[in-house]
Amino acid sequence: MPLPAFDRRRLFAATGGLGAASLLAACSDDADPVQTQPDGKPFSFLDERSGEDVKLPLVPTNVVAFTGLAAALYDYGVEVAAVFGPTTLSDGQPDLQAGRLPVEELTVLGNAWGEFDVEQYAALGPELLVSHYYEGFDLWFVPEDRLEEIESLAPGIGIEVSKPTIDQIIDRHAALAEALGADLNSEENAAAVERFGNAAGSVAAAVAEKPLKVLAVGAWPDGLYIANPPTFNVLAKSTELGVDLVVPDNPDQNNYWELLSWENVDKYDADVIFLDTRTGNLTAEQLLAEQPTWAALPAVEAGQVYGWNAEPVYSHVGGAIELERIAEGLTSGQAL
Template structure:
């Protein structure tokens, strides 16, 4: 097993280092959102938005809505699109913290990214907010829906492409500050993130620095995710020094490599973190694959749920990392 060890850092030192890296960017490019004066904002895609006043009614993709809630703007969220429940019928982790009883779901009934624009219009939003993993493709907004929405409303996007987790937090906080969030409250989430990161590193080292592979099982293929493109995996590998397996031939976009189930044992590892978006059925499907079960993680049933999509806030990822640490501890028991 290839081991990567991090030089000793005290709890306070690591937490302080992480917190320092998470100082938010100034909310430049916007007017005072607490007034009724004209409001302008330039998003991560370079789109300049100009409104008569700061947005008071927001419809956002569910994970972004949860992040804005973390940053004190939950009372502005009137609607969401994208996942709210996981396949097991439980609240989706990416929407954790969002009060789902107070928002209306405007997700359409069509293919991925379909937004019911008429339901959206009924909420009278001032702005629509989402994110992007591969610019300029909008998360949970397909091209047809995007064209319809833009005829009526401005869309602001937070970009995750080629960003570190701290940079993603900065982008979300920059938008939240422009919307009028109290920036003095941002430090609480960053502190929680630093503490969670320190705990995960400690748990990982206590397990003997196991190798970890991130997988997303599907009906016909196994997706092996790359730490070079996925911001959370990159953070675990580069900052916390977890030994995350890197696929050799990622598909277009760089986020994962697709393997047939006949080659599912190509990347062996001590622990498999599996994409929990598929619910418990996804894990059962993975466990049923004979070739996969030749891997050490498969033989040992060393599985940890991986929440690959989370609220893009420091508080959101603090929850994710704490859950990851809990899972690693259980694997060792």
């Protein structure tokens, strides 16, 4: 999901993501993943960039992945050889996109946009490279000027995350995990699927009990970004479940955000505000201290500001966590 101007504007357009400051600058679940057991069969999986299957004679065991995708695989029981993309914060704590990955144990080829240690990657002897795919970009977080060189070392697979529904995207990640040896019928994975369904049910139940007007935003120094729900899969899912989300009047040309100056942040009424918590966004504490117009919003004065993640970990556990956060905010909030 994109961020402001990469020029940040182009990057924002791809990802919808204000939290992507981690691209420009350098929910936890303690359960261990189910361990996978590749069975020696041939491997085949669709690369959604080209629409063609990537085929290998055996299931690869030396896989390198974009951090967010690796986090989803980990939830299903697949561990990768190395990751690239936002993995740790400056204090060593996991980035939001790392999900439940044991970041202290990971080989990280690059932690920020433009970072990818090709020499270290080659030394790993990779068999497969997997990443997300946004329209207008190639493999997410793989430097375009070295893509050909990188893909000459191992075939790449891109999973489309900008257009499909969150259910479809999660299913694709689960399918990749299964192709790499995960047992989707394990007790842990079955419980994760049930948890996702229950989380969706909790959102629907909260809406039925107490309809509220909801605003999803990201906050940067240049202003407040109003999220356009149809272009963010977790928000689109929430709308499907009945959440009354504000739809901005004038989203940008890529249809992700409407930017409001700090003088005009009261343009839209809302009972509850969900604030993007990805790395790079201003925090609720920073906003209260630095932006009086934000502090004066009714939802802020009422303490009805909650977090959301525009780039969830696309596993059943990851999706459940995001829907649970939304359900919690709706349950706690009151009409104003």
